[in-house]
Amino acid sequence: MAAKLPKKGGVFIQMEDEIASMASIIGASWTGARAMTATSGPGFSLMMENIGFAAMTETPCVVVNVQRGGPSTGQPTMSAQGDMMQVRFGSHGDYAIIALCPASVQEMYELTAKAFNLADKYRVPVFLMADETVGHMREKILVPDKVERVDRKPLAADALPFKADADLIPGFGQFGTGHHVHVTGLTHDERGYPATTNPKLHADLVKRLVDKIENARYDMADYDIINPDAHKVFVAYGGPVRTVQQVMHDRKDKDIGFLRIRTVWPFPEKALAAFKNAQAFFVPELNLGQMAREIERHVKVPVVSIPKLGGELHTPAELIAALEAKR
Amino acid sequence: MSYEDWFRQDRLPHIYCAGCGNGTIINCTLAAVDEMGWKKEETIFVSGIGCSSRAPGYILTDSLHTTHGRALAFATGVKMANPDLHVVVFTGDGDLAAIGGNHFIHACRRNIDLTVVCMNNQIYGMTGGQGSPTTPKGCLSSTTPYGCTEIPFDLCELATAAGANYVSRWTSYHVKELEKAVKVGLETPGFSFIEALVQCPTAFGRRNKFRQVTDHVEYLKVHSLLKAKRDRMLEAGEKIPEDMYVVGELTKRSRPAMGVKP
Numbered sequence: 246m247a248a249k250l251p252k253k254g255g256v257f258i259q260m261e262d263e264i265a266s267m268a269s270i271i272g273a274s275w276t277g278a279r280a281m282t283a284t285s286g287p288g289f290s291l292m293m294e295n296i297g298f299a300a301m302t303e304t305p306c307v308v309v310n311v312q313r314g315g316p317s318t319g320q321p322t323m324s325a326q327g328d329m330m331q332v333r334f335g336s337h338g339d340y341a342i343i344a345l346c347p348a349s350v351q352e353m354y355e356l357t358a359k360a361f362n363l364a365d366k367y368r369v370p371v372f373l374m375a376d377e378t379v380g381h382m383r384e385k386i387l388v389p390d391k392v393e394r395v396d397r398k399p400l401a402a403d404a405l406p407f408k409a410d411a412d413l414i415p416g417f418g419q420f421g422t423g424h425h426v427h428v429t430g431l432t433h434d435e436r437g438y439p440a441t442t443n444p445k446l447h448a449d450l451v452k453r454l455v456d457k458i459e460n461a462r463y464d465m466a467d468y469d470i471i472n473p474d475a476h477k478v479f480v481a482y483g484g485p486v487r488t489v490q491q492v493m494h495d496r497k498d499k500d501i502g503f504l505r506i507r508t509v510w511p512f513p514e515k516a517l518a519a520f521k522n523a524q525a526f527f528v529p530e531l532n533l534g535q536m537a538r539e540i541e542r543h544v545k546v547p548v549v550s551i552p553k554l555g556g557e558l559h560t561p562a563e564l565i566a567a568l569e570a571k572r
Numbered sequence: 573m574s575y576e577d578w579f580r581q582d583r584l585p586h587i588y589c590a591g592c593g594n595g596t597i598i599n600c601t602l603a604a605v606d607e608m609g610w611k612k613e614e615t616i617f618v619s620g621i622g623c624s625s626r627a628p629g630y631i632l633t634d635s636l637h638t639t640h641g642r643a644l645a646f647a648t649g650v651k652m653a654n655p656d657l658h659v660v661v662f663t664g665d666g667d668l669a670a671i672g673g674n675h676f677i678h679a680c681r682r683n684i685d686l687t688v689v690c691m692n693n694q695i696y697g698m699t700g701g702q703g704s705p706t707t708p709k710g711c712l713s714s715t716t717p718y719g720c721t722e723i724p725f726d727l728c729e730l731a732t733a734a735g736a737n738y739v740s741r742w743t744s745y746h747v748k749e750l751e752k753a754v755k756v757g758l759e760t761p762g763f764s765f766i767e768a769l770v771q772c773p774t775a776f777g778r779r780n781k782f783r784q785v786t787d788h789v790e791y792l793k794v795h796s797l798l799k800a801k802r803d804r805m806l807e808a809g810e811k812i813p814e815d816m817y818v819v820g821e822l823t824k825r826s827r828p829a830m831g832v833k834p
Contacts, residue, residue: 256652261678265645268638268675272618272649275636276657280649298639420634420650421657423613427580427629429637438583439629439637 246283263288267295270306275428277397277419279361283309285377286319289328290335296370297336298430300454303407303415305364305397307357309373311380312483312531314556323556324377326483326531332372333510339451341458343465344372344510348486350384356507362395363465368414369458374509376531378484378558400424408435413457459511466513468506475502476524477568480517480540482506484558485529491561492568501568509536514543525549525571529559547571578602578612580632587626591777591785593744593770597691598627598662600747600768604754605660615658618647620672623698623772624664624691641672644679647686651831655685658758665692665706669725673705680734683762683829689754690727690765693772701775708815712779727767732823737762739823743769743792746819753821762829769817792817 250257256273260266263284270280284292289310299306314320315327328335332344343363347353356373364371400406400416406426409415415435418424431439432447440446471493472478477500479489486505493503502520506513517526517540525547528537534550541548551567553559588594605615612633619625621640628635638646643661651659668676668690679686695713696702703713703720706727710719731739738760742750750768757764771777771788782788797812799820805812812818 258648258652260645260648261674264642265648265675265678268642268645269649269652271638272636272646272651273653274649275634276650276654278653280653294639295642418634420616420636421614421654425612425632425634427635427637429629430639431637436582438580 263291264295267292267299267308271295271299271302271304274304274306275420277421279305279307279365281307281309281361283311285311286313286315286321286328287317289331293331293335296342297338297340299370300336300340300342301430302428303368303454304370304428305368305417306370307360307364307373308370309357309375312374312376314554320556322377324484324531324558325554325556326374326376326485326535329374329509329530329532329535332374339455341455342370342372342510343367343458343508344374345467345507346374346482346509347379347507348483348505349379350382351386352507353379354386354388358392359467362393365397366395366414367458367461368397368417372510374483376484377556378487400426405435406437407433409453409457413453413460462508462511462513463515465508465511466516467508468504468513468516470516470519471503471505472499472501473519474522475500475520476522477571478502478504478520478523478526479564480504480506480526480528480536481530482509482536484531488529488559488561488564492564495561496565512536512539512543517544527551527564527567527571529553529564529567531558575599575602578606578631578633580630583630586630588623589774591771591773592623593693593768593772593789594624594627594691596744596747597624597689597750597768597770598630600751601660601662601689601754602631603751604758605658607755608658608758610658610758614656615660616650617660617662618643618650619662620667621698622664622667622696623693624662625667627662641667641670642675643667644672644675644686644688648679648682648684648831651684651686655831655833659686660758661686661688663688663690664697665690665694665727666696666704669705669727669730677730677734680731680736680763680765683735683737683827685761685763685829685831685833687754687757687764688766690767691770692727692767693770693776694724695772695776697772697775701779711776713776728765728818728822731763731765735763735827736765736823737825737827737829738764740765740821741767741769741817741819743789743796743817743819744771745789745793746796749819756821756824760824761832762827
């Protein structure tokens with residue numbers, strides 16, 4: 246980005262730390278700019294407070310987290326998916342975000358564009374939750390002539406800057422356009438003014454911040470359903486998708502289904518119901534079963550978590566062993 | 573200047589305690605902004621957390637009331653993304669020098685075109701009177717009940733050393749001087765830092781034998797040492813008393829700056 250942005254009329258700045266990176270993209274976003282930052286592991290932890298600020302102030306922005314082994318400094322150049330719960334719940338208080346997981350270089354490209362569109366549409370921080378496997382992948386990609394772009398809904402001339410429309414999203418009062426918007430991380434009313442001691446106002450605001458994303462989960466849901474009649478079904482996102490694809494390719498067994506998810510948050514739970522004959526869901530993850538627990542909440546059949554720590558992808562043999570162990 | 577034009581009348585009453593010095597500093601800053609002829613549409617106020625940082629919420633412009641200590645990082649994003657905007661940061665000693673210390677030195681180093689007005693009340697006023705990095709030695713606070721034993725920061729020396737183009741210090745007593753200093757700060761391309769020592773009767777004065785607000789303002793006045801006089805004293809080999817605050821224009825230079833309006 247440092248090399249390419251200035252040539253395209255953009256601005257790149259290397260901030261002093263990830264706290265500042267997150268802060269600066271929020272500041273940039275309020276001038277109307279599309280802004281993003283990228284990190285891995287510890288830097289993501291540092292961003293948490295300002296991520297909550299972005300959620301509270303409904304600031305569109307994009308954060309790339311190429312996940313590595315944690316906790317702490319952990320494994321700086323090894324693969325992991327240990328931040329899937331942190332991305333959803335890491336900042337204090339209740340809020341909602343959108344998280345996308347690419348499994349290829351092509352998807353890294355496509356989901357980055359999609360992340361900006363979702364951020365602008367829903368006025369929320371959107372996360373590209375890659376992992377080291379995808380981050381260091383080299384693949385041919387197809388760059389289309391035109392990329393779809395969804396812009397922010399502007400604030401109408403006399404509208405209040407934090408009064409939501411029917412879609413639960415307020416118009417965006419870009420800085421420098423005469424709207425005189427006060428943006429604060431404090432609980433605020435529809436004018437944007439601090440109103441921290443009104444219990445109903447706070448509850449309504451936080452509920453709206455969550456509902457505007459959770460209620461729209463199927464507008465943004467992005468997943469593939471393969472072999473919906475299967476009895477055994479893999480569910481995967483990010484790097485482990487590639488191992489499941491290898492298993493599907495090797496086995497060519499219609500009784501093995503695959504739900505591969507790109508929008509991991511908000512979680513598209515209805516997709517699980519597409520597998521009507523499913524007797525068990527198998528969830529390979531590069532963590533100790535973070536999303537497996539989310540899946541358990543939505544299905545009545547057993548969910549087999551296939552966790553893997555250490556920094557390497559599952560081998561196809563490991564997934565087949567897990568399938569065969571469950572009879 | 574008409575203050576009504578710059579304030580959000582519908583946000584009154586404000587949260588500041590009776591006798592607080594912050595209002596004086598906000599007025600001086602707005603007077604300077606008004607003198608610049610800047611329009612409300614092109615002026616952005618940014619702040620962090622604390623009493624001083626509530627200021628932008630009372631001003632009728634676009635404004636960003638951010639997280640504790642991070643105002644300068646947010647302001648950097650605003651200014652880099654749109655250099656046409658005038659960006660003024662309100663902050664306090666705790667916000668700027670403690671939790672935000674790293675952002676402070678790096679914003680100075682980048683010499684980014686911001687004007688920062690720091691209301692230094694030498695204590696955490698909003699959160700219960702804890703000692704801050706500028707609490708003077710021996711002063712009482714809720715976390716220094718036996719007197720502060722740490723050496724305080726000299727914020728102006730810090731800003732100068734870190735690379736700011738303009739640095740000056742005044743107090744809530746020096747209203748005219750402060751207004752002029754802010755205006756020079758606004759005019760100067762690059763990072764401008766104006767420290768304003770303020771009285772805080774609720775958290776600082778109460779604990780440190782300033783029975784009246786005016787006692788504290790008087791103290792600030794009497795303990796201000798003009799830079800020119802300080803320089804003369806140094807030349808004459810005289811010792812500068814430790815409890816004096818050097819006031820005046822401390823640094824003015826034109827190093828290359830970032831984010832300046834083209």
